[in-house]
Amino acid sequence: MNPECTLCKTMDYLSKKWTIIILFELWKGEEQKWKRFSEIEALMGHISPKILAERLKELEGEGLVINRVDASSFPVKSEYRLTESGEELVEAIRQIKYWALKWKVHNDVCMIQNCRKCTF
Amino acid sequence: MNPECTLCKTMDYLSKKWTIIILFELWKGEEQKWKRFSEIEALMGHISPKILAERLKELEGEGLVINRVDASSFPVKSEYRLTESGEELVEAIRQIKYWALKWKVHNDVCMIQNCRKCTF
DNA sequence: CGGAATCCGCGGCGATACTG
DNA sequence: CAGTATCGCCGCGGATTCCG
Numbered sequence: 001m002n003p004e005c006t007l008c009k010t011m012d013y014l015s016k017k018w019t020i021i022i023l024f025e026l027w028k029g030e031e032q033k034w035k036r037f038s039e040i041e042a043l044m045g046h047i048s049p050k051i052l053a054e055r056l057k058e059l060e061g062e063g064l065v066i067n068r069v070d071a072s073s074f075p076v077k078s079e080y081r082l083t084e085s086g087e088e089l090v091e092a093i094r095q096i097k098y099w100a101l102k103w104k105v106h107n108d109v110c111m112i113q114n115c116r117k118c119t120f
Numbered sequence: 121m122n123p124e125c126t127l128c129k130t131m132d133y134l135s136k137k138w139t140i141i142i143l144f145e146l147w148k149g150e151e152q153k154w155k156r157f158s159e160i161e162a163l164m165g166h167i168s169p170k171i172l173a174e175r176l177k178e179l180e181g182e183g184l185v186i187n188r189v190d191a192s193s194f195p196v197k198s199e200y201r202l203t204e205s206g207e208e209l210v211e212a213i214r215q216i217k218y219w220a221l222k223w224k225v226h227n228d229v230c231m232i233q234n235c236r237k238c239t240f
Numbered sequence: 241c242g243g244a245a246t247c248c249g250c251g252g253c254g255a256t257a258c259t260g
Numbered sequence: 261c262a263g264t265a266t267c268g269c270c271g272c273g274g275a276t277t278c279c280g
Contacts, residue, residue: 006220014216015135017253020127037262048254053263063223075261076260085223092219093127095212096134100126103183103205137273157242168274173243195241196280 013058018047020093022055026065026082027090028116034068034079056080064089133178138167140213142175146185146202147210148236154188154199176200184209 013019025043026035041052059065064086070077082090133139145163146155161172179185184206190197202210 006224007217010216010220010224011135011140015131020131041262046254048256049263050255050265051253054253069262076263078262088223089216089219092215095215096130096209097127099209099212100130103208104126104130161242166274168276169243170245170275171273174273189242196243198242 013062014093016055016058018044018051019055019059022052022059023064023082023086023090023093026080027087030116031087032081034081037078037080040080059086133182134213136175136178138164138171139175139179142172142179143184143202143206143210143213146200147207150236151207152201154201157198157200160200179206 065080066083067080185200186203187200
């Protein structure tokens with residue numbers, strides 16, 4: 001990995017396990033919607049809390065995800081959503097989905113370009 | 121990794137080490153140009169032949185790269201280039217580069233959209 | 241020259257338990 | 261609820277050697 005290359009650095013965290021699925025999970029549903037840690041955890045199947053926390057922190061550090069915490073209530077409420085930058089990165093990644101739909105086996109899940117409901 | 125998801129499968133090999141760099145190395149220079157194994161090897165710095173062969177075979181299996189062999193001559197001449205599908209995938213990946221150039225630190229190497237000469 | 245075979249080390253990731 | 265702490269595994273990738 002060349003640390004001077006912007007694309008390399010981006011691909012470095014994008015390629016980590018779970019990262020893209022997390023991004024899409026935050027992207028799905030209504031725009032600008034905050035989602036709780038446990039909510040994301042449940043939606044994603046079998047991710048361990050360690051990895052989820054690790055990834056969210058990375059993405060927050062990269063400015064793709066923003067986190068707000070309400071410590072006044074109990075239990076503590078921590079929520080996440082995509083930033084504008086994050087939304088745009090998902091759009092870029094979805095170009096790869098279009099490519100895949102064009103060149104690979106037909107994907108039954110979703111052919112709709114702007115669908116925010118199905119898996120991807 | 122969900123094997124029924126086209127995007128997951130694509131990201132699965134795209135995220136392997138060296139894969140994207142190999143794709144860009146084949147993409148650089150003139151279009152449709154064949155490049156030899158040792159040529160790619162030399163261009164890429166310090167990749168081991170095992171990994172390079174592994175990646176090229178994966179990409180060939182996915183239809184992104186095509187290989188022609190001239191066994192009549194000695195030493196055997198083996199050359200690779202991107203397929204049309206491969207060219208288009210590189211275009212999709214370059215959307216991520218544009219995103220990075222927009223949101224991240226200015227990249228000195230290249231701001232030209234269709235440049236096939238610099239690193240990426 | 242273009243790989244294939246073998247061996248080995250490391251780190252990413254998973255599982256589980258625990259805490260403020 | 262929202263994470264941390266600890267441990268252990270295994271699979272990727274690196275180095276090297278050999279073959280057609």
